[in-house]
Amino acid sequence: MYQFVTGPLAWVAFTVFFVGIIVRIVLYVRGLDWQLDRVAYRPHLKYGIKGALRSIFFWLVPFATRSWRYYKGMTILVFVFHIGLIFTPIFLKAHNIILEERWGFSFPTISEKTADLLTIAVIISGFILLLRRIAFPEVRILTTAYDILVWAIAMAPFVTGFMAYHQMGGNYQFWLILHILSGEIMLMAIPFTKLSHFILFFMSRMQLGMDFGIKRGGMKNKGFAW
């Protein structure tokens, strides 16, 4: 089983993930339409690119936009959650050992202690994000079962990884395989679910950035004050 989930299934998961996000990018760009979107993308590409980069950059920096400053607590939660979510799996020592073994390359790694802290941060911030959904009426009204499912898909690799690493819950092998499986499910879910915001965040921000950069003022001022 371990051989299967770290072998053929891993191949499938990574293929679906990489091909999936490339397809999403291509479909997104092909679906842009200057007249329907009312943005002259091509004739003013320079302004468009400037607007797109500004629109992405400011939103990637905590407290750099009015919205991030307005919702301070949420901003901390969102950044902690996403930093842990992305950096932990990529730079984890154990993952890179497997990478080296199977595919002959690896990334720099972080210490096990850092990885553990990041994992705990993801789990705690994830649970607060869930509580927030239930506690705040303006979020509760939006929340659907699908949102919870997507949340669970993202959280599962961290909870199971934590259990396996700390040899909790008895059977190490069981948690390890569950961890690998849940990670692969997450990878494969990215192109097909709301988790596609992994890449579509950038596409959508780019589009709105171009809109403001080209049409809504960007050619007459320094750029939108996000």
Place this chain on the structure above:
Amino acid sequence: MPEGILCNKIPCKTKEMLNALLSDKSGKQYYQEMNYLQIDTEALAATIKKTFKSRMKTWLEICAHCGLCADSCFLYLANNKDPKQVPSYKIQSTLGQIVRRKGDVDNAFMQMCMDVAWSKCTCCNRCGSFCPFGIDMGVMFGYLRGLCFSQGFVPWELKIGSGMHRIFNAQMDVTTEDWVETCEWMAEEYSEEWPGLKIPVDVENADIMYTVNAREPKHYPEDLAEAAILFHIAGENWTVPSEGWEETSLAMFAGDWEACKIQVNSVYDAMRRLKPKRMVVTECGHAYRATVIEGPYWAGLKDGKTPVPSFHYVEWVAEALRTGKLKIDPSKRIKEPVTYQDSCNYIRNAGLADCAREIMSYIAEDFREMSPCREHNFCCGGGGGFNGLGRYREQRNIGLKIKRDQILATEAKLVIAPCHNCWDAIRDLEEIFKVGIRWSFLKPLLLKMVVVPEHLKPLEE
């Protein structure tokens, strides 16, 4: 397929139809007929398939339902944080459903969509600047309005309004003769006080082609005179077109894209006919948005630009003050605290916040910014057609509370509002809440403080 006599899927294209609609007081019969209007689900599905593409599709799909758009919406705040006013909820429960059901919706649902699209969103686009994913719900509500319009679900006043554009190329029944006569009348009326004052009609190759909001010739012709006097003092070589002088677009508020195109083409034709160096638009927000920002796309102009460079009135004023074409008498600057209403349409959605500040630096001694301001200012409460819809009067009045509180917090008693919709909304909020404020366009204020060159003054008897 049952269609009402007044309420149907056919846009108003004839004077007979227009008169029939106008004689139906408050749209009583119109809204009754709406209850029997059937949905052409196939047409709706076909439109979605053809026009609902990756930008909006992605917006609806990836919305994380995080609720960060909630506090960006003045209607959510004004309605005691009613969760049903959260922008994401409003769009997911309307457009989101239409898309998910592939257009298979019923009459009651479409009426609900109409009510939400015109009474719970003014298309101010503030939510778009609060969403981390850049989901602009104002844009989607504009699209939803178009779907509603195509099925005949549009507020009575806006069916009339878009009909006016189709028939008169103006939002009101102002004909070419009416317009030209008003220009002549105003020039004559003020000629004693301003010798040599002209409102030149149809002059080719002028530096500026000036265009207006039909309300000005119809209801406030002195606004046109004030514009003429300021151009006169500034020594501008300007003209107005006899046709294609109307910048506004109730068709845009209605979601009648065909009428939008007809309207802006009338202005673009005037530009091509008169070949001015540039066009300047009066103090109106949505007019600028419609004709300068969105219009080129309706007309199919691929570079997204109007045939000649186009400017909002605040851009012209800022330039005239900067270059000294207009000089302000320092002793006549506004001494009392004064604030400025940033219009969503030309500030947030067209980037002219700095022009407004530049003007204020010349004319005001105690300028107080609202909070928030500039790109992040709240809608006046009457945008997107909201001011003019009888069916939603009560909802509009509730929404005005936010602007009232913003103004009161500045402690200024004078609000400068270079936008017809904002001006109306602020007038109405004073009428309703009686908070003791005054409001004004720029033109009358500038006229009171501008230095008049000796040679333009009337000769002493």
